[in-house]
Amino acid sequence: xxxxxxxxxxxxxxxxxxxxxxxxxxxxxxxxxxxxxxxxxxxxxxxxxxxxxxxxxxxxxxxxxxxxxxxxxxxxxxxxxxxxxxxxxxxxxxxxxxxxxxxxxxxxxxxx
Amino acid sequence: xxxxxxxxxxxxxxxxxxxxxxxxxxxxxxxxxxxxxxxxxxxxxxxxxxxxxxxxxxxxxxxxxxxxxxxxxxxxxxxxxxxxxxxxxxxxxxxxxxxxxxxxxxxxxxxxxx
Numbered sequence: 001x002x003x004x005x006x007x008x009x010x011x012x013x014x015x016x017x018x019x020x021x022x023x024x025x026x027x028x029x030x031x032x033x034x035x036x037x038x039x040x041x042x043x044x045x046x047x048x049x050x051x052x053x054x055x056x057x058x059x060x061x062x063x064x065x066x067x068x069x070x071x072x073x074x075x076x077x078x079x080x081x082x083x084x085x086x087x088x089x090x091x092x093x094x095x096x097x098x099x100x101x102x103x104x105x106x107x108x109x110x111x112x
Numbered sequence: 113x114x115x116x117x118x119x120x121x122x123x124x125x126x127x128x129x130x131x132x133x134x135x136x137x138x139x140x141x142x143x144x145x146x147x148x149x150x151x152x153x154x155x156x157x158x159x160x161x162x163x164x165x166x167x168x169x170x171x172x173x174x175x176x177x178x179x180x181x182x183x184x185x186x187x188x189x190x191x192x193x194x195x196x197x198x199x200x201x202x203x204x205x206x207x208x209x210x211x212x213x214x215x216x217x218x219x220x221x222x223x224x225x226x
Contacts, residue, residue: 004154032213043202044155044217089154093213098143098162098206099170100215102154 002027006090006103013080014111021075021106023090028068031093035064035075038087038105047088048075080110113138116218118203124224125193133188133221135203141216143206144186148172148199149220155202161186193225 007022023033032051036044048057048064050073056065063076077084087107091100119134137144142163147155147170157170161180175197177189186205190197203218 034215036217043219044204046214046216049214091155091215093215098145098160098213099157100145100147100155100204102147102156104152104154 002030002092002094002101004090004092004101004103006088006106008106009104010107010109012109012111015080015082017080017110018076018078019080019108021077021088021090021108023073023075023103025071025073025092025101027092027094028071029094030068031095033064033066033073034091034093034100035062035073036089036091038089040087044089077108080108082110082112084108084110115139116203116205116216118201118218118221120221121219122222124226125190126226127193127195129193130189130191131193133190133201133203133223135186135188135218136184137186137203137205137216138184139205139207139216140183141205141207142183143213144180145170145204145206145215146176146178146186146188147202147204149202150199158188158201190223195225197223198225199223 003026035047050066061078087105089105090103145160146158159178161167201221206215
C-alpha cells in the first residue's frame, strides 16, 4: 500500500528565506507527483506536476524535484513571502493519475 | 469555465439521515473522484469514475454510493449518515492528454453529522 509522508509537519520562517518542503513515498511505481497549496477553509490549488519520467519542474519561485528511485520529492520556495502561508500537500498518482495518495501536508507560516 | 463546482458548501445532518453531495465539471474531463479530508490527515479517496457509467471504489468507500450518468456530474450519496462521516469532502476531475494528467479540485463541502 502506497504511503506518503511529509516533513516537517509545520514550518515558520521569516520573510525572504528560501525553504524546502519534503515528501517521501513508499512505492516508486507512480504515474506522477503533484504539489498542491491549500488555504484555510478552501479547496486545493495545483502548483506543480512532475511526470514519473521527469526530474524537476519550475514555476516562478517554486521548484519541485523528483527522485523516483529513492521515493523522494522536494518543493523549493525561493524568497518566501507572507502570501505563501498555507498548507502544502504532496500527492502521488497511481495508475493513470486518477487515484491520488496524499501526504498529511506541511503547514507553512511566513512571518513579515 | 466554472471548473469543478460542489454544492452545498456546508451541511449539518443528524445520524441516520441521507443526503447527496453534488459535483459538476465543465471541462469535459473523463475522470472524476471524491475525497474526504480529516484533521491531521491527507485526503483519502472514496470513489472514482473513469467515464460515464463506470465507477470504482477507492480507499474508504464504506457508507457512500456514487453513480456517473453523464460526463459532467458525479454525485456522492450518503445512505445513512454517521458521526464518523463528519469531514470535508472534495470532488476532483482530470483529463489525460499526452500523459500529463493534472487534477482539478472543487471548493469542498463541509459536512457535520450530529
